[in-house]
Structures are given as structure tokens and as C-alpha cells.
Amino acid sequence: MEGRRATAEGRLYACEADESRPMTEFLEVLRYREVLWNLVRRNLKVRYKNSVLGFAWSLLNPLMQIGVWYFVFKILFQHGEPNFMPFLIIGFLPWLFFSQTVLDSTACVTQEMPLVKKAYFPRSILPLSALISNLIHLGLAFVVVFALFAIWGVSVNIHYLWVIPATILVAIFAYGLSGILAAWSVFYADVKFIVGNLIGLWFFLTPVLYPLWQVLGKTIDQPSNWLEWLLKDNLPRLKQLFLLDPISIAVEGYRSALLHGGENFIRVSAGPKLTEAQAAALQVSLRHDYPLLPYVIGAAVIAIATAIIGQIFFQRKADLFAEQG
Amino acid sequence: MTVIDAQNVCKRYRRPHVKAHTVKEAMLAFLRGDRGYDEFWALNDVSFKVEAGESIGLIGPNGSGKSTMLGIVARVLKPTSGAVSVKGRICPLLELGTGFHPDLSGRENVFLNASLLGLSHKETIACYDSIVDFAEIADFMDAPVKTYSTGMVIRLGFSVAVHVDPDILLIDEVLGVGDEHFQHKSLDRLLDFKKQGKTLFVVSHSLSSILDVCDRAIWLDRGRIVKDEAAEEVVTKYKLAVWAWEQSLAEAKARNAPAL
Numbered sequence: 001m002e003g004r005r006a007t008a009e010g011r012l013y014a015c016e017a018d019e020s021r022p023m024t025e026f027l028e029v030l031r032y033r034e035v036l037w038n039l040v041r042r043n044l045k046v047r048y049k050n051s052v053l054g055f056a057w058s059l060l061n062p063l064m065q066i067g068v069w070y071f072v073f074k075i076l077f078q079h080g081e082p083n084f085m086p087f088l089i090i091g092f093l094p095w096l097f098f099s100q101t102v103l104d105s106t107a108c109v110t111q112e113m114p115l116v117k118k119a120y121f122p123r124s125i126l127p128l129s130a131l132i133s134n135l136i137h138l139g140l141a142f143v144v145v146f147a148l149f150a151i152w153g154v155s156v157n158i159h160y161l162w163v164i165p166a167t168i169l170v171a172i173f174a175y176g177l178s179g180i181l182a183a184w185s186v187f188y189a190d191v192k193f194i195v196g197n198l199i200g201l202w203f204f205l206t207p208v209l210y211p212l213w214q215v216l217g218k219t220i221d222q223p224s225n226w227l228e229w230l231l232k233d234n235l236p237r238l239k240q241l242f243l244l245d246p247i248s249i250a251v252e253g254y255r256s257a258l259l260h261g262g263e264n265f266i267r268v269s270a271g272p273k274l275t276e277a278q279a280a281a282l283q284v285s286l287r288h289d290y291p292l293l294p295y296v297i298g299a300a301v302i303a304i305a306t307a308i309i310g311q312i313f314f315q316r317k318a319d320l321f322a323e324q325g
Numbered sequence: 326m327t328v329i330d331a332q333n334v335c336k337r338y339r340r341p342h343v344k345a346h347t348v349k350e351a352m353l354a355f356l357r358g359d360r361g362y363d364e365f366w367a368l369n370d371v372s373f374k375v376e377a378g379e380s381i382g383l384i385g386p387n388g389s390g391k392s393t394m395l396g397i398v399a400r401v402l403k404p405t406s407g408a409v410s411v412k413g414r415i416c417p418l419l420e421l422g423t424g425f426h427p428d429l430s431g432r433e434n435v436f437l438n439a440s441l442l443g444l445s446h447k448e449t450i451a452c453y454d455s456i457v458d459f460a461e462i463a464d465f466m467d468a469p470v471k472t473y474s475t476g477m478v479i480r481l482g483f484s485v486a487v488h489v490d491p492d493i494l495l496i497d498e499v500l501g502v503g504d505e506h507f508q509h510k511s512l513d514r515l516l517d518f519k520k521q522g523k524t525l526f527v528v529s530h531s532l533s534s535i536l537d538v539c540d541r542a543i544w545l546d547r548g549r550i551v552k553d554e555a556a557e558e559v560v561t562k563y564k565l566a567v568w569a570w571e572q573s574l575a576e577a578k579a580r581n582a583p584a585l
Contacts, residue, residue, distance in 0.1 A: 035440045038436060042426060049429075114424065115423055115441065120399055
């Protein structure tokens with residue numbers, strides 16, 4: 001048989017009792033990249049198989065969801081941000097990417113169990129394929145968003161690029177959680193039920209339906225020195241947790257990049273313009289700037305730490321996958 | 326050239342006790358110092374070498390560690406101690422179209438499965454016609470696999486695996502699948518493999534197919550090697566041992582039966 005052999009060509013491998021291999025795993029994934037692409041392709045094809053509209057559902061589904069929220073909050077409760085529709089759509093994108101990735105990869109190993117028990121391939125390929133498939137879904141959603149922007153007459157600007165670091169932040173964090181949850185759910189079926197419910201809670205703790213400043217409440221003037229500002233404990237600790245959640249940061253990052261011209265990526269996006277009387281009544285100061293940069297860094301550190309822990313956990317458990325069930 | 330070298334391979338499994346159903350039971354179990362599992366050795370100090378071009382059969386009663394050994398050679402399981410080194414492209418023969426997705430077409434599944442077994446996209450394109458030909462289901466390649474009969478799935482799965490062109494083919498109880506005609510065809514294919522100097526590593530309870538395919542057999546019992554010799558001899562001795570064991574069972578039963 002002519003041609004290039006992609007994998008395992010004439011190479012010696014040893015299967016020993018104690019061999020740890022963070023770097024080898026990376027090389028193995030590279031070697032098996034064709035499997036990865038095939039799995040991604042399969043994930044994309046299979047998700048909406050048997051539905052008449054097929055792939056269109058990956059866009060229609062979130063749009064209909066947003067339509068429901070718009071109806072409930074804007075029309076029934078007469079509540080919500082000005083420009084509520086774009087506000088919702090933009091905030092929902094990173095959340096949808098995150099939650100789908102986590103849910104998909106929680107099931108990714110258990111679904112492939114028959115294969116895992118018979119054939120060798122680097123196990124990291126499974127959560128990776130879930131992550132990449134959802135990245136592609138996110139990319140498609142962007143096409144729709146930009147189409148809507150064109151209709152609304154929003155001009156494209158360079159600040160849109162802030163979306164890229166925000167997406168990377170979510171991807172790293174989601175991949176870390178995926179590793180832990182995928183491995184764990186092989187041993188305990190309970191994990192997938194718990195994850196489903198926690199994701200439901202997490203959604204409300206993420207500023208998708210509301211702006212972040214509403215949680216942070218009364219705002220403080222822009223400080224001259226961030227370090228000093230942090231040490232002065234201006235925000236209650238519990239509220240700081242919102243600012244350390246990589247998903248919250250990404251949601252705000254998406255909004256500031258796409259709706260506020262990137263101005264506020266390192267600050268929480270401004271609330272509505274209020275008159276002084278309104279502001280006094282709401283106990284909200286007219287300035288809504290929070291110095292976010294330390295929190296962005298904090299969230300990035302959390303995301304990277306999660307990814308490292310998740311990867312190590314997954315690697316350590318991967319050798320036991322085939323013994324289960 | 327040695328292609329598979331197993332040295333002092335041991336594999337320990339945990340056999341879980343029946344799970345506690347209530348909080349009370351769980352607490353009582355905890356107080357008794359019940360760890361919730363027993364340990365047992367599925368493989369205990371197993372060593373053997375396989376030379377290139379040899380075909381080896383693993384035989385033994387249920388629970389003797391055959392599939393565990395195969396899993397370790399396939400790199401799916403890790404030994405608790407000891408080491409296995411394998412040289413060359415290795416391919417497990419998956420039963421019943423393992424890894425096939427019911428909603429994808431036969432064609433899509435062939436490409437996915439072939440890549441999992443180590444074939445590149447180009448190689449798969451090159452031997453695609455031959456795969457379809459061997460499975461004899463050309464008319465169904467664009468239909469979703471869920472519309473296939475069991476036999477068609479088996480044929481397609483087998484066909485992909487034998488086209489991967491491995492140096493070592495691992496076979497776990499998948500000889501004698503499909504109808505009579507396909508069984509002959511797959512056996513011929515395996516014998517072709519042997520002629521080409523490839524290595525076969527077979528686990529089977531069907532002693533006749535072991536005799537058909539293998540030159541050498543390893544008899545495992547409770548995780549230890551009992552015999553490792555030419556296939557005919559091992560199979561004969563194994564049959565004798567099983568026969569003797571059944572005799573002693575029958576005798577014991579006769580002794581314990583109340584005399585009428």
C-alpha cells in the first residue's frame with residue numbers, strides 16, 4: 001500500500017505500568033489529527049441529523065431562545081436594557097459556546113465507550129473534538145450576528161477583535177472543566193445530572209440576561225491606582241467572584257467589543273445614561289467604570305489553572321477508562 | 326524479529342461488592358471496614374514473545390485473562406506491573422462495527438473508522454472501492470448505517486479492519502461472523518495475511534478456528550500461562566483438561582446425590 005501512513009507506522013511503543021506523559025499526549029494528538037477532524041465532522045453532521053432544517057437549527061435554536069427572553073423581559077415585564085436585543089444576542093454567544101462545550105464533553109467519553117474499550121487513540125481527542133465542534137458553531141453564529149449588524153447599520157470596527165481573546169479565555173476554561181467532567185462521568189453517572197443542573201444555575205450567575213453593573217450595584221469613581229483600589233476592598237468579596245468568573249468576563253468582553261467599541265473591555269460596560277435625579281433614586285453613581293483589568297488577569301489565571309488541572313486529571317484517569325462498564 | 330514482547334505482565338482488577346442501597350447499609354459497611362471491593366489478579370506474571378509472521382491464539386476458560394491480555398497489547402489497558410512492547414502498526418478487529426454511528430452513512434463511517442484504526446485519508450480513498458467490494462454492500466454505502474442489517478454492519482466493520490494493512494492484527498472473538506460465505510471469505514483473508522508475513526493475535530473460544538488460523542497457542546488459566554506450545558498440542562491438552570474437569574464434576578455430583 002503506497003502513500004503516507006498517518007499513525008503508528010512501524011514505531012515501537014511500550015506499555016508500562018507507570019509512565020506519565022503530558023508532552024507525549026500532545027504529540028499523540030498531533031499524530032492522530034485526522035481522527036480529530038473526522039470526529040469533529042461527525043459531531044457537526046450528527047447533531048441535527050433527522051431534522052428537516054438540519055444545520056440551520058444551530059442558529060435558529062439560540063435565536064428562538066433569545067426571542068423568548070426578549071418577550072418575557074422586555075414585553076411582559078417591561079424591563080431590560082435599552083437595545084435589549086443586541087445586548088442579549090451578544091451576551092448569549094459566549095455562554096452558549098461554554099455551556100454546550102461543557103455538556104457535550106461531559107458525555108464524550110461515555111458515548112464512545114465501545115470504541116475506547118477496543119482501540120487505542122489519545123483520549124484527549126474526545127473532549128477536544130467537542131470543543132472544536134462548538135467553536136465552529138460559534139463561528140457560524142457570528143455570521144448571523146454580523147448579518148444582523150449590517151441590517152441594524154452598525155459599522156464594523158477594529159475593536160471587534162477583542163472578541164478573540166475573550167473566546168480564547170472561554171475555550172481554555174471550558175476545556176479544563178471538560179477534562180475533569182468527561183473523566184469523572186466515566187466513573188459516576190451522577191456527574192451528568194449534576195452538571196446539567198449546575199449549568200442551569202451558572203447561567204443565571206452569568207450576566208447574560210442582565211448587565212454586570214446591576215450585580216455590582218453602587219459604583220465607585222475611577223481610581224487613580226488599581227492596586228490601592230483593590231486593597232481598599234471597595235467591592236464585597238462575593239461580588240468580586242462575578243468578576244473572576246471567566247465566563248462573566250467573556251460575556252462583558254463580547255459586549256464591550258461588539259457594542260461599545262472596545263472602550264470598556266478592561267472596564268465593565270457602562271449602564272444606561274441616567275439623569276442625576278434618577279441616579280440618586282437608584283443609588284447608582286453616574287460613573288459606571290470598574291477597573292476590570294486585574295479581574296481579567298485573575299479570570300485568565302483561573303482559566304489556565306483549570307485547564308492544567310483538567311488535563312492532568314483527565315490523563316491520570318484515561319488509563320482506567322477501558323476498565324469501566 | 327520480536328514484534329510483541331510481554332514481560333512479567335500483571336493486571337490487578339478491583340471487583341466491587343454489591344453497592345450499598347441505603348445510607349444505613351453504607352454506614353454499616355463503612356463501620357465494618359469494608360472498602361467496597363476485592364482485588365484479584367486478572368493476569369499474574371505473564372511473559373511471552375511473538376515473532377513477526379507468527380499467529381498466536383489465546384485460549385482458556387472464561388475469566389482467564391485472555392481479553393485483558395489483548396487489551397494490554399492493544400494499548401487500551403495498562404498493566405499494573407510489567408511491560409509490553411509492540412513493534413509495528415497494530416490494528417484491533419472491531420466486532421459488530423464498533424464505533425460506527427447509526428446516523429451516518431456507510432461511506433462516512435468507513436472514513437471515520439479507518440482513521441481511528443490508523444489509516445490516513447489518502448490511504449482510505451485509495452482502498453475505499455476495495456473495502457466496499459469486500460463487504461459486498463455497494464448499493465448501501467450512502468444509506469445511514471441504522472438501516473443496515475446486523476450482517477451488513479459486521480461485514481463493513483470487518484472489511485475496514487482488514488484493509489488497514491496492519492503489521493499485527495488483533496482478533497477478539499470475531500472469527501466466524503456473518504453468513505457461511507462471508508466466514509469463508511474472512512478466513513481466506515486472514516490466511517492471506519499470514520502468507521504476507523503479518524502477525525495475528527487471536528482470542529477465541531472456538532478451538533477449531535484457533536486451529537485453522539494459529540501455529541502457536543497460549544493457554545491461560547486464572548491469569549497464568551499453563552502452556553505455550555504449538556497450537557495442535559495446546560488445544561489437545563486443553564480439551565483433555567476440560568474433559569477431565571467435567572468428569573470430576575460429574576463424579577462429585579454423583580457422590581453427593583442421595584442414593585435412591
